[in-house]
Amino acid sequence: MARNLRGGIDLGGTKIEAVVVDSGNTVLGSARRPTPTEGGPPDVARAVADAITDAATAAETTPGQLIGVGIGSPGTIERTGAVTNALNLPAWAGETYPLRATLKRWLRTEVFVGNDVQVATEGEFHLGAGRRYNSLLGVFWGTGVGGGIVLDGKSWLGRGGSGEIGHMVVKLGGRRCPCGRRGCMEAYAGRAALERRARRRVKKGAKTDLFKLMAKHHHPRLTSSIWFAALKKGDKLAVELIDEAVEALGAGIASAVNLLDVEAVVIGGGLGVRFGAPMVERITKAMHPHLFKDDTPPAVVSAALGDAGGALGAALMALPRHPSSMQVVRSTRR
Numbered sequence: 001m002a003r004n005l006r007g008g009i010d011l012g013g014t015k016i017e018a019v020v021v022d023s024g025n026t027v028l029g030s031a032r033r034p035t036p037t038e039g040g041p042p043d044v045a046r047a048v049a050d051a052i053t054d055a056a057t058a059a060e061t062t063p064g065q066l067i068g069v070g071i072g073s074p075g076t077i078e079r080t081g082a083v084t085n086a087l088n089l090p091a092w093a094g095e096t097y098p099l100r101a102t103l104k105r106w107l108r109t110e111v112f113v114g115n116d117v118q119v120a121t122e123g124e125f126h127l128g129a130g131r132r133y134n135s136l137l138g139v140f141w142g143t144g145v146g147g148g149i150v151l152d153g154k155s156w157l158g159r160g161g162s163g164e165i166g167h168m169v170v171k172l173g174g175r176r177c178p179c180g181r182r183g184c185m186e187a188y189a190g191r192a193a194l195e196r197r198a199r200r201r202v203k204k205g206a207k208t209d210l211f212k213l214m215a216k217h218h219h220p221r222l223t224s225s226i227w228f229a230a231l232k233k234g235d236k237l238a239v240e241l242i243d244e245a246v247e248a249l250g251a252g253i254a255s256a257v258n259l260l261d262v263e264a265v266v267i268g269g270g271l272g273v274r275f276g277a278p279m280v281e282r283i284t285k286a287m288h289p290h291l292f293k294d295d296t297p298p299a300v301v302s303a304a305l306g307d308a309g310g311a312l313g314a315a316l317m318a319l320p321r322h323p324s325s326m327q328v329v330r331s332t333r334r
């Protein structure tokens, strides 16, 4: 039975989301697996294969019957569909692994690999909050701050390294970024940087419930829900650090808008989705003083596809005729 079903996978640092969709992008089956924290790239690839197999089973099919599977992956995506230097995945730093070729063999279907943030931006552009616009900046505020760009309806990938909005410099000689440079937006706004900052402040005697909440909820990290809960309680340190994060996001996003003049900015990611519309409003306000054309600001909207956005966007890569010029690796047999 040919149902023209496609698979989409969002390969994240903590979890793997998989969906199987029909030709109208309706989710027929989905599955979620934790990302392996030990082992190496082959173990991650195995977990990805298991996740899409689960989603296919839920949709009453098998991976081999899908017309293709798209994967949004961290790291640098080579033209061959190999993935290099995926820092959030185990033993993948400095390594190149043939993710596409391996999964193609295991799943017995066509496989496409794209950058996770760009794929999620594509998802919002075609199916979510960006549908009404022709140009879009996706800002994914989570562990780091990632960006995706769609201009004139087409993905802008640069030479493969575009969209690194987290590393826009918002303060010369400023705070050290997880990337090792100074003054990046991510150094003030990324979840990892925020946690590092909070720990340092506690060592210097600052009072906060952040780490008590973390222990109470048995989380190994200050997750977006912990930050959300602390803000709700008016925790002083949390409020101060998130205020600073919002200022940095405002400056960084506005600078990108000054350069690109996109019609809309979509805010997603773990923190972005968790904080939702009220935070989008705050970011919009924080952007304003930095906008050069402040009489025509872009629309700033919350990502609409939620947790499944990355997987839905990834599934777009497996469309027989992909709607944009996104760089995808296709076999010549199609």
Ligand SMILES: [Zn+2]
Binding pocket: 166, 167, 177, 178, 179, 180, 181, 184, 186, 187
């Ligand atoms: Zn940086």
